[in-house]
Amino acid sequence: MSEPARDTRFLRRTLTSLSGILIWAAHFGLVYGVQHVACREGAGWTGFVKPVIYLATVLAAALMGLVAAKARSWLAPDDPGAPDVSIFLRAVTHILLVLSLFGVLATTASAVLLPTCGALR
């Protein structure tokens, strides 16, 4: 009996495939958290909110671009003769990146259009 077959790089493959949506989640949590705390703290803090959101957006987009560029090598198949899973994971990764980028930009658009802390009337 040989050693049981293993899935190498399971964590890396999973994180790479989900990276777009994870970046969206981190961006969403950051901008909502920063805005919530700043608006509670008051005037001295609110000026930082929009720059932080824009910076977070640039960072998120850059990270997504990096993943898109590196996905092929990060998801390379163990067995070059059986590439189906890698092709599938690459497709999932790229489509999720596009969807997530839309989510990030939609969140940022809110910051462009609305005041930082005011309630709607």
Place this chain on the structure above:
Amino acid sequence: MSEPLSPVPRPEGEEDELLRIWATPKGWRLPTAVNNTVIGLLYLGAAFVFFVAAGILALIMRTQLALPEQELVSQDLYNQMFTVHGTTMMFLFAVPAMEALGVLLLPQMLAARDLPFPRLSAFAVWAYVVGGTVFFLTIFIDLAPAGGWFMYPPLTLMEYQPGDNADFWLLGIGFIEISAIAGAIEIIVGVLRTRPPGMSLDKLPIFGWAMLIFAGMIMVAFPAVILATMLLEIERAFGWPFFTAELGGDPLLWQHLFWFFGHPEVYIIFLPAAGLVSMIVPTAARKPLVGFNLIVVALIATGFFSFGLWVHHMFTTGIPGLSLAFFSAASMAVAIPSGIQFFSWIATFAASERKIEFNTPTLFVLGMLFIFLIGGLTGVMVAMVPFNWQAHDTYFIVAHMHYVMIGGMVFPLFATFYYWVPIVGKRRLSERLGRWSFWLIFIGFNVAFFPMHISGLMGMPRRVWTYPAELGVGPFNLVSTIGAYMIAAGVLVFIIDLVRNFRVGEGGQDNPFGAGTLEFLPQDVYSTRSIPHVSSRYPLWDDPDLPRSVAAGEQYLPDAPTGGRETIVTSAIHAKPQYIVQMPGPGWTHVIAAVFTAACFLLLTVKIVVPAMLCALVAVGAVLTWVWSIDKGPDAGPVSIGGGITLPVYVTGPISHGWWAMMVLWVVAGSLFIAFVFSYLYLWTVSPEVWLAGREFLPQLGWPLGAGVLMLGAAAVMRLSRRALPSPGERNLLAPLAVLAAASLAGAGITAEIYGHWTSGLRPTASSYGAMVYLGAILTAQLVLAIAIMSGFCAARVLAGKLDRVRWASLENTSLLLYYTTAQFLIALILIHGFPHVMGGAP
């Protein structure tokens, strides 16, 4: 033509041996059964009974509302009815029904003999049946909660809702959620690790993907509401002011936690149903699903985006406009993946090269497309803040959520009944009755709920017992009531169909709809005769000889080499065979554990503490007895499974399914802890002055340092205890002592943390700050208690010669839990003792 992987003909008596091993207990021993088909049917049947019961409550409510100013039921009873209706439909019907389908269908779709933790599934089901039944019965004895299915404080605080009614909701639902989490662990490990060889992730049926995302969402979403119910119950029972504004609490914290669960809950219900639809549509169209990869992406994206929508339910609470816009944007983003699924289903139908047969499953799927589409569109409407303000808390929302829930979940469920009954029943359900049922439900639904959009826009508020005739909504309500009775008639026709035609057992046509997936292989109590090698998404279409080959025992594992219940465990991504998991058979322990766990919670609800503790002891004893026999060791292996593959029957470490289950448990515990951290920081932002005042109660640095060192010491000793384990066949005292020492150090660590705060004068009832500090310790203390029990168990196994250097899964699991607990405790120490120093401001 399938290549034989196992030699044929198979030996005489081999199938009889499988039938004997997997036989379902009969008569009074039936509750001991753990086979997924029995447990899945019990689960699904119980969920359907709750659906009917909650539906009857809805009929009574609709009758009350049929005409203005009626007094068929009292106002208080009406409040209890809508609370129990909503709670039952969400917690006792929708989520359990989907988990039930996972338990029932996944092993069949994966051609596994069973899911990897069959007794855990059985425990979850019995706990749910007992707890759910008692909860529902409270409506008959005036003990049902009356605060709406989302139980907002301050309405549900003790001063506004005295008595035990709200506690039944809090403890009952919290308990049922734990049962749901147990089921979700089973589903995640089952989908990732018990797929047939060759079924890599790109070939996993869409329902498997949907259940994977569903269970993952439960892991993250349910802990938030478990924490919320803990907070509210602790405030009601002991007066810790999490939600009391004058002591630094905030009722909106409940809404944040509840809706962080509550909005994903909609998708938790919808995604598996969408997965079911994605299985039925290709069969109806005789075409592979168009855009398989896109559907997978849509499921994942919907799962994630749905966690960015919770404030969608809080648009009228005075939150700043920009915050609302963030959530409004996410609400629109989630419409995209939902739309992807719709277009994929339509495209698959359109790609069909033959006339589509409008049989009952297809009709229910088409009904779902129509109804869920309307619910989705009104969902986009209410995601717009200005419109939401107008429609909030009106019947427009009632209409919207029923279009989403019934369209998104109930219609696919009925399609499922008609489509998958042949794999567990002796014959199909009646097409004629099925069509009657569909048209009655479909027309009745639209008659009942479409007018509610109008009555809502005319100003009829939700959750009203009656309404004045002058409001002008009487005719709409009368029409809605007529529609509700039409739905009931449709459900009644379905029940008649069940009674007439549904008989559990073998003998029916294996694949009456001509489906392409594995659940329509020939089945018996052992699942499939042999486990096929899979090389495509629709193996029954691509290899028409496969059913014969599987039934002839030509594929993997046609026998029972360990002499007991077992299935193949494969790798998570590529589905390469890794080992044989030996699974437990029927027994009473999980039933006793479930019944006494439910009894403990219910007795606590009515404040009968000592009997509740006794029940807890019995439940823990039953669980320990149950797990004592699970770790069977490596003696029966290695074994040949066919195809020249020989596998071990016992493994530990990252390859084992137990290790994976512990990782999933880490995620659950981590989600609970993150919800706590969120709550702590949220209340700080609400009442910073309370946090500043709390600074003076911070213990000396020695207390947290000492507590942290003790916990780290516990982890280190636990790690060393593995080295002290005896060789196989031997016993020693050193290992048990080391394990118990580790548990004692962990206990000392958490005690030091609590005692440090107590001696500094901090009291949990004095302010929300004190309450949060002690809650942080409680969250770790409950893990330490579990570790103490598990350590005692491990010590006993070493002394009994059942835990050694090779057979050490029990200790591995205990160690993994302790490592997680140590990490959580250290982060909590930094938060509790560090954050007040850096948050700024002067006391």
